[in-house]
Structure formats: C-alpha cells, structure tokens
Amino acid sequence: MCGIVGYIGKKDTKSILIEGLKELEYRGYDSAGIALLQNDKIEVFKAVGKIKNLEEKVLQNTTCCTNFDTLTLGIGHTRWATHGKPTELNAHPHLGVYSYVVHNGIIENYKELKEELTLSGHIFVSQTDTEVIVHLFEYYFNQYNDANRSFKETIERLHGAYSILLITKSEPNKIFFMKHGSPLAIAKGNDDGEIYFASSDAPLIGLANDVVYLEDGMSGVASIYGIEFSHSVQWSTLPTNKLFAQKNGFRFFMEKEIYEQKDVVVDSMMGRLKDDTIVFDELTHDILEGINEIKICACGTSYHAGLTASYLFERLSKIRCTVEIASEFRYKEPLLTPDTLFIVISQSGETADTLEALKMAKNGGLKSIAVCNVDNSSMTRVADATILLRAGIEKGVASTKAFSTQTVVLWMMSLYFGTIRGVLAKEKLEIELQTLREIPNSLKVEDKLHEKCRRLSKRYLHGHGFFFIGRDVFFPLALEGALKLKEISYLHAEGYPAGEMKHGPIALADPELFTIALMPQHLHYDKIKSNVEELSARDSTICAISPLPFELSDDFINTKKTNHYMLEFFEMLIVLQLFSMEISVRLGNDVDMPRNLAKSVTVE
Numbered sequence: 001m002c003g004i005v006g007y008i009g010k011k012d013t014k015s016i017l018i019e020g021l022k023e024l025e026y027r028g029y030d031s032a033g034i035a036l037l038q039n040d041k042i043e044v045f046k047a048v049g050k051i052k053n054l055e056e057k058v059l060q061n062t063t064c065c066t067n068f069d070t071l072t073l074g075i076g077h078t079r080w081a082t083h084g085k086p087t088e089l090n091a092h093p094h095l096g097v098y099s100y101v102v103h104n105g106i107i108e109n110y111k112e113l114k115e116e117l118t119l120s121g122h123i124f125v126s127q128t129d130t131e132v133i134v135h136l137f138e139y140y141f142n143q144y145n146d147a148n149r150s151f152k153e154t155i156e157r158l159h160g161a162y163s164i165l166l167i168t169k170s171e172p173n174k175i176f177f178m179k180h181g182s183p184l185a186i187a188k189g190n191d192d193g194e195i196y197f198a199s200s201d202a203p204l205i206g207l208a209n210d211v212v213y214l215e216d217g218m219s220g221v222a223s224i225y226g227i228e229f230s231h232s233v234q235w236s237t238l239p240t241n242k243l244f245a246q247k248n249g250f251r252f253f254m255e256k257e258i259y260e261q262k263d264v265v266v267d268s269m270m271g272r273l274k275d276d277t278i279v280f281d282e283l284t285h286d287i288l289e290g291i292n293e294i295k296i297c298a299c300g301t302s303y304h305a306g307l308t309a310s311y312l313f314e315r316l317s318k319i320r321c322t323v324e325i326a327s328e329f330r331y332k333e334p335l336l337t338p339d340t341l342f343i344v345i346s347q348s349g350e351t352a353d354t355l356e357a358l359k360m361a362k363n364g365g366l367k368s369i370a371v372c373n374v375d376n377s378s379m380t381r382v383a384d385a386t387i388l389l390r391a392g393i394e395k396g397v398a399s400t401k402a403f404s405t406q407t408v409v410l411w412m413m414s415l416y417f418g419t420i421r422g423v424l425a426k427e428k429l430e431i432e433l434q435t436l437r438e439i440p441n442s443l444k445v446e447d448k449l450h451e452k453c454r455r456l457s458k459r460y461l462h463g464h465g466f467f468f469i470g471r472d473v474f475f476p477l478a479l480e481g482a483l484k485l486k487e488i489s490y491l492h493a494e495g496y497p498a499g500e501m502k503h504g505p506i507a508l509a510d511p512e513l514f515t516i517a518l519m520p521q522h523l524h525y526d527k528i529k530s531n532v533e534e535l536s537a538r539d540s541t542i543c544a545i546s547p548l549p550f551e552l553s554d555d556f557i558n559t560k561k562t563n564h565y566m567l568e569f570f571e572m573l574i575v576l577q578l579f580s581m582e583i584s585v586r587l588g589n590d591v592d593m594p595r596n597l598a599k600s601v602t603v604e
C-alpha cells in the first residue's frame, strides 16, 4: 500500500527519494510524488503510474535543489488510491500555501476538519483526506507563528491512522514527523547529520545502520543538528539484506502475507465501512436496476472467495447467486440474460479464463464488476466497474491476503446490495458492520496459534490424503484449506461439504485419512459435529478446529470464542494457511514458488 520516504542531508535528495520510492514499489501503488525544500524554495513533482514517470519529470524539470553544498530536505510518497481516484491532484505530497505533507493511513474526521478549515478561508484542491493535515498546520501556524506548537496542535486534532512527514518554508531546515497506525522508521545516515525516513526498511538498507522504529503516538522534529523525539526511543541496527527486509523479517513472502492480513483488510474497508452503512464510490445506486441474479466467475482461490460470497449475497442481499469456475463457464454455452449482474473475482486481473468469461458477459450485454487487486489490469479495463481489494502486491504464489480481502470486499458488497434493495433490517446491518470492524482482530496471528500449527504439522506428513470439511461458508473455506495444502505441500487434499461425506467419500476413512474439520460455534455446530463423529467412528484421524472442545478429535486447534461465524471464518482461515505453510516447510518445499504453479495464469 502507500509508502513514505524522507531525507535531510547534503546529497542528491531527489535521487535518494526516487530510489527510496523504487524500493517500496513491491508494496503496490498507483501514483507517486516528491517535494524538495532548499532554503525558501519548494519544488514538487507528482506522476500517475510507475515511479519512472515521476523520475522522468523530476530529471527534466528540477531547477532548485541542485546545489549539493546546501542542505536539501525532501519527502516522498507512493499512493494506493483510497479517497479519490489515482490522479496527480490526489497524489501526495499535498500542499497548503507554504508547507507540504505526505501521509499513510486515513483521517477519519477529515470531513469535519475540511468544513471548519474551508469556513476559515482554506482552499482545498484534492479529494483526499490527507490535505486537511497541511491546512490544519498552516491554520495554527498563522495564529502562533511557531511550527513546533502548530504541528503538535495539528496532530492532536486528527482521528484515525496517520503516519506523517511535513515540511514547511516557515522552518526550512526541519522535517516534522508523527507515527500513529501505519509504520514509520527514522535512520541516521552514514554521513554526518544525514537523516532518512521510510515506512519500511527496504529504502534504508545500505544508506544507514542505526534505526528507530517509531511506536504509535510518537512524534518529533528532525534537522541536520539532530532529532527531537516526543518520547524516549530505542535505536536498533538495520538488516543488511534487502530481500529479507522486503519480507519484513519473515521467512517467506507467504508468511509475511499471512501476517499482514489484519492490516490490509483495514485498507480494504477504509472509506467504505462507515458508522452505520457501507459505501462504494465505485458503484452507482442504479447498479441493481433490472437485476434478478448475480453470477460470479473466477479461478482457484478467487473462485473460493466467490463461493463464500454466494452464501452472503443470498443471505444478506436476497439475490439469487450462482458461481462458476471460469474455464468451465466459457465452453458450456451459457445462457446470458441482461437481468444478471456479472462479477469476476481475480487477484491479478489477468487470468485468461476469467478475462474471457468477462468478455463473453460484456458481449452478451450484461452489467459487470471486477473485484480485483491490480488497478489497470485487463479485467479492470473491460468491466463496467472495478472494486479494488487494496491488498498490496501479493508475492507468494499461494494466495492468502487476496482471499481475505476478497471475502471482506464481497461481504461488504452483499451488505451494500442488501441495503439498496431494502431487504436488510437495520439491526442486522448494525451487527454485520460491528463484526466487520472486528475482523482485523480475528486475522491477527497469535504466537501460540502459530506455534500450535507448527508443532502439529509434523504429524501430518504422510497418510493417503486429507479431507477438509465444513458447512455453509466453511465449505468454501474447506476447499481453500485443501487447495493451500495441495499447492505448497504436494499432498493430496480435498475439500468437501461435511454433510456430503456419507454419500461416498466416507468409504476412504481409516487412520491414515486425515480429516481437518472446521467446526464453528455459530453455524450449524451440531450438524457438523455429527458428520465428524461419523468419520471418527470409522477411525479417520481427526484434527478439529473449533472454539468448543471436541472429545473425539485426535488433535485440536482451539480458536477464540466470538459472537459471529464470520469472525470464526477468518481465524480458521489463518489456521489453515499456517498449517499448510508449516507442512510445506517440514517437507523442504519452496513455499513461495511451488513447483508447476504460476502466480498469474495468462494462458487458457
């Protein structure tokens, strides 16, 4: 998602910022910008798309800040659009009259602040929440003529998540900083007095050794003469390996991506989950006009998210919903009628089968939506509307955070549709919105849980196969658990609806058949319990995942007690992802790049 860099020193600030932003490219972004301050001159450059577009602009147009004997400050940013489209105007740094700011996070009270500042004469040019920060700073500075005090007053007024760098002509040798929510690090450069800022380690490696990872609530001001922190800080040593830094210290990208799910879902919900409703700026209110059915088409993990969503669309939006594997849909001579809303789900937006299915639907005159992680990908260009997942780049071939963000986005869509169709009771909606807010907590990987999965994994390296079983939305989750295991452990696994086992597959049951049973407390617990008992009676080895103790299990993974099945869903998802990853590690496989698989399948 968004990235921040900053620099104080006498080197070529613009190149340092551009190179720093390139190191953050792996996080995904849709526009970028830098601001340079030398004496009383500020220059700002912004560009949509790749960093190289920004780099070209900077190289062609820099007039000031070329004198390396003089101190130059700079701040830079890569933006992944949340409030407002990816345009130059919405790209950071944002300008007041004499100050610039870059920001990661969301200012929840930006509307109130914007109104207040507009009334006192401030003029806003972007659609972003960020712009209020720089205006608020100047509002206070115009009163106090004291930058330190004005910055403090500013951050006290902000609600939400805000990691910020701010520069101002009123104090041309300083960078003001604040960390709350999103990460921010400050490092001492190898040259005297040099200071670097970055939202993750990668831009700092090779340029600095000592770093402070700011804690939430810390702020301060930095100049060539030193850094004043609001709290005492602990300096540590930077890692030296860039790839290691990109993995944030995790062993694999997959592991990092499992752990960051709790953060990326917050980005997926940002600006969409309001106090008492769901808003999708990407959709118009007439989206469901004349629509009687939703058809979802996708492949692989995205198909499982679609299958999960089909339960939610029928339950919460009261619309008939069917889901099809894209490669099957294409050749079945499907009957396409214009009362069907066609939704494709894809992490990459490039999967050939899904893209072709979307084109067929378009040619058939159907309205279409792409639920996708990559802006400007082929599907987003073909579909009538796009809802971005905002998961950041997913590098592990085995998809993890794409699935959780897809499920969150589709769940929100089901609530949005239910609301505009007037079929969702206010009380029900309130419960669902409250539950959405609790998802980050359910996706948090607790050390104890990870350790449990790691220990258990050694008992599941043999046998003649795995059955992952569940009911309702836990059936697609079972399919996803089985797919994860297949993809990276190369062990045979199948996902099954728990109630279907007795119609054939139970014939396979014996101690060497491992059953991974998803037993949520809040969705058909007694039913799934009977199904697992049937398997246990036939001597299958049972690993139960549940918040409720289950005596017949051979192994038991205890999930937290919650009050909603979707919270159980997300915690069980984490368990399944960790479980397959740890089995893969024990088998010595390449977790991030499993054999025979590709991240994006652009052939039929």
Ligand code: G6P
Residues within 6 Å of the ligand: 299, 300, 301, 302, 345, 346, 347, 348, 349, 350, 351, 354, 397, 398, 399, 597, 598, 599, 600, 601
């Ligand atoms: C490939 C990947 C899977 C992914 C599927 C669909 O097979 O290996 O992880 O789920 O494609 O990809 P998409 O980008 O359309 O979600």
